[in-house]
Amino acid sequence: xxxxxxxxxxxxxxxxxxxxxxxxxxxxxxxxxxxxxxxxxxxxxxxxxxxxxxxxxxxxxxxxxxxxxxxxxxxxxxxxxxxxxxxxxxxxxxxxxxxxxxxxxxxxxxxxxxxxxxxxxxxxxxxxxxxxxxxxx
Amino acid sequence: xxxxxxxxxxxxxxxxxxxxxxxxxxxxxxxxxxxxxxxxxxxxxxxxxxxxxxxxxxxxxxxxxxxxxxxxxxxxxxxxxxxxxxxxxxxxxxxxxxxxxxxxxxxxxxxxxxxxxxxxxxxxxxxxxxxxxxxxxxxxxxxxxxxxxxxxxxxxxxxxxxxxxxxxxxxxxxxxxxxxxxxxxxxxxxxxxxxxxxx
Numbered sequence: 001x002x003x004x005x006x007x008x009x010x011x012x013x014x015x016x017x018x019x020x021x022x023x024x025x026x027x028x029x030x031x032x033x034x035x036x037x038x039x040x041x042x043x044x045x046x047x048x049x050x051x052x053x054x055x056x057x058x059x060x061x062x063x064x065x066x067x068x069x070x071x072x073x074x075x076x077x078x079x080x081x082x083x084x085x086x087x088x089x090x091x092x093x094x095x096x097x098x099x100x101x102x103x104x105x106x107x108x109x110x111x112x113x114x115x116x117x118x119x120x121x122x123x124x125x126x127x128x129x130x131x132x133x134x135x136x137x
Numbered sequence: 138x139x140x141x142x143x144x145x146x147x148x149x150x151x152x153x154x155x156x157x158x159x160x161x162x163x164x165x166x167x168x169x170x171x172x173x174x175x176x177x178x179x180x181x182x183x184x185x186x187x188x189x190x191x192x193x194x195x196x197x198x199x200x201x202x203x204x205x206x207x208x209x210x211x212x213x214x215x216x217x218x219x220x221x222x223x224x225x226x227x228x229x230x231x232x233x234x235x236x237x238x239x240x241x242x243x244x245x246x247x248x249x250x251x252x253x254x255x256x257x258x259x260x261x262x263x264x265x266x267x268x269x270x271x272x273x274x275x276x277x278x279x280x281x282x283x284x285x286x287x288x289x290x291x292x293x294x295x296x297x298x299x300x301x302x303x304x305x306x307x308x309x310x311x312x313x314x315x316x317x318x319x320x321x322x323x324x325x326x327x328x329x330x331x332x333x334x335x336x
Contacts, residue, residue, distance in 0.1 A: 002233050003275075008177055048271045050147030051232060055182045062189040064182065068148030069263055077153075077186065092182055094147050094232070096271070 003096060005047070009103035010092045010127050013111050016120035020083035027063075030056065030089070031074045033114035034065045038072035040106045041095055050094035056080075056087060087115070090126070100127070138218050139225050139252040141333065142239055144279065145259030146268060147232030150289040152183045153320040154259065155229060156190055161330045168224035168334075171217045173197065175210070177231040207242040215248035235275075236282040257333070258283040262294045262317070265302050280309045285332060291317035291324050 021029075037052050049068060056063040063078040093103050108123055115121065143151050155172070163170055174184040175197040184196035195213055217226055230239055236256050243254060258280055261268065268276055280286060286306050288299055299317050306315050314332055318325045 006233070048267065053182050055185055057185070062186065064186045066148065068261070070267065090182060092177075094177060 005096050006050075006094075007096075007098055007100045007103060008092070008094045008127070009100050009107065009125075010090065011104075011107055012124040012126055013087075013089050013091065013107075014120070014122045014124075015087040015089075015111070015115045015118050017085045017117065018119050020085045021117075022083050023080035026080040026084060026087060027076075029115050030054070030063065030065060030080070030087075031076065033110055034067050034074045034091075035072045036110040036114050037091070037093060037106060038067040038070075040110055041093070041098060041103070042070060042072070044102055044106065045097050046095045047097035048095065050096060052091070052093050052095070054089050054091040056089045058082075058084065138223055138249075140214075140228060140243070140254045141225065142228045142230065142236055142254070142256045143259065144230050144234055144236045144239075144256060144282075145232065145287075145289070146261065146272065146276065146279070148264070149232065149259040149261040150320055151229050151232070151259055152186060154287070154289065154318070154326075155227060156187060156192075157320045157323070158326055158330050159192060159227065161327065162225070162334060165330060166224075166334050169222070171195070171221055171223040171226045173210070173213055173217070173226060173228045175228070175230045175234070177233060183229065207238075207245075210239070210242060211246055211248075214243075214246060214251075218248050218251075236279060240282065255284040255333075256282050257285045257287060259287050259289045260302065260306065262288045262290045262298055262302060265294075265298065265305075269305070277309055280306060283310050283313060285314045285316070285329075286310060287329060288315065288317040290319060290321070292319040292322045 034054060038049055052067040054065050061081055065074055065076040067074055111121055145151050159170060172192055172194045174194050176183050181196040184194045187194045197209055288302050303315050316325050316329050318329055
């Protein structure tokens with residue numbers, strides 16, 4: 001179902017902290033990030049969220065979260081089990097109504113806002129062949 | 138080798154359904170099952186999730202097998218057919234795929250003859266009103282290719298929603314099976330598997 005207003009954006013976020021963050025806090029930040037993406041997309045004019053999904057691989061663990069509904073409810077399979085000082089996640093935003101550049105901005109802003117107290121946050125655009133690394137501090 | 142295409146709009150619950158039923162399919166039939174997963178993004182999230190839960194998956198990321206990835210899809214089917222010789226290959230196309238186009242692509246398949254190709258379409262019960270409003274024409278087109286339709290997330294809606302959906306779907310596909318299912322509480326998953334494998 002590709003329509004003229006369909007746009008997708010996939011990115012890898014690497015978030016670093018100065019100390020280990022408890023698992024429940026990381027989980028809350030991840031879910032806040034996913035829910036925030038949906039709300040920000042809707043606020044910016046998305047007419048239909050197709051699927052916003054992310055994947056965090058932490059050794060043997062896997063956390064896959066997903067938002068499809070316009071109430072921005074997050075469904076997760078798996079959760080953080082141990083404190084971590086780094087989070088590496090892939091996010092894929094598929095929606096109708098906004099352009100890719102809007103999605104790039106929303107993912108960056110929402111990442112900065114949701115993963116509080118981070119010391120580093122980099123975002124790699126996975127949709128382009130020549131990777132651009134955006135360092136956000 | 139039979140092929141089952143499990144299609145449906147983005148977020149309709151395809152990956153979750155497969156994760157919750159492929160074990161039953163294997164148990165009830167004894168069949169060797171292979172998976173082909175097509176994700177629209179450059180990094181296939183769905184395939185990675187399935188692999189983490191123990192399924193052997195061939196991923197086709199970076200596009201849609203109903204159009205740009207058609208030749209890669211045919212190569213993948215042939216490779217799986219020849220190398221792994223499964224009894225059944227389950228295909229999860231991306232949520233933007235047109236199942237009719239996948240079936241048309243399979244018309245160009247030149248490997249060893251395949252058995253039955255069937256199509257299951259998933260329709261999200263929670264978002265049904267929104268999808269009818271925003272995507273009625275492509276959604277109807279998707280339903281037209283179905284051999285069976287599943288009304289997913291049945292545990293999150295009331296009976297009247299399911300009745301409305303069934304009436305809508307029956308208006309498109311006639312007497313083919315329409316089954317409300319929930320991967321969360323397991324509602325009707327056994328009925329779906331039974332229909333799928335002819336048990």
